[in-house]
Amino acid sequence: MSRTHPTDPAPDPRFPFPHTPAPTRCRTRPELFDLSSGDLSGDTKEAAQKRLEQARRSCSACPIVTECLRWALVNKPVTKDGVFAGTTPGQRNVLRRRLADRLGPDWVDVLAARDQARRARAEAARHTPLPVPQARIVHLDRELNGPLHVLPRLTSEEQRLNRSRLEAGLKAA
Ligand code: SF4
Numbered sequence: 001m002s003r004t005h006p007t008d009p010a011p012d013p014r015f016p017f018p019h020t021p022a023p024t025r026c027r028t029r030p031e032l033f034d035l036s037s038g039d040l041s042g043d044t045k046e047a048a049q050k051r052l053e054q055a056r057r058s059c060s061a062c063p064i065v066t067e068c069l070r071w072a073l074v075n076k077p078v079t080k081d082g083v084f085a086g087t088t089p090g091q092r093n094v095l096r097r098r099l100a101d102r103l104g105p106d107w108v109d110v111l112a113a114r115d116q117a118r119r120a121r122a123e124a125a126r127h128t129p130l131p132v133p134q135a136r137i138v139h140l141d142r143e144l145n146g147p148l149h150v151l152p153r154l155t156s157e158e159q160r161l162n163r164s165r166l167e168a169g170l171k172a173a
Contacts, residue, residue, distance in 0.1 A: 009077040014112040018067035025058035026083075032058065033083040052083065059086035073099065074108050 069085035
């Protein structure tokens with residue numbers, strides 16, 4: 001994000017800002033997203049409202065709006081002002097309170113742990129081939145060897161005959 005000042009606190013490194021090759025409007029028209037009172041001096045209330053609406057419209061068409069909102073919520077120290085993902089600072093505080101209600105007061109750490117676990121699973125999946133489902137093996141077997149031939153059920157007389165042949169063969173051996 002280009003809206004941070006050198007003296008601002010650094011964003012939480014556990015949550016990198018989402019990447020997009022698209023030139024987001026907050027980069028090309030940052031003044032629309034700045035709600036700080038200094039920048040609004042001289043603005044009429046209507047003009048400020050108009051800029052806010054323009055920023056919101058831009059965010060709603062932004063390809064990374066969902067990820068941007070998450071980033072803004074977990075990075076309160078660097079998103080105290082301005083519009084991020086179409087939200088004002090007050091709206092983000094409401095969303096943060098809801099997250100704290102749902103996940104607990106350490107909700108930022110909870111989200112960071114989830115992200116870490118997801119990354120670890122993705123990494124493991126890259127190095128460990130997924131097991132081939134059994135159904136796929138059966139399908140391949142049929143393709144290579146043709147359908148399974150089920151033996152006809154023997155009558156009790158045929159079973160008796162086979163048993164006596166087997167016993168005779170075992171005796172002779
Ligand atoms: S959603 Fe975020 S990155 Fe996209 S234009 Fe809005 S503030 Fe910028």
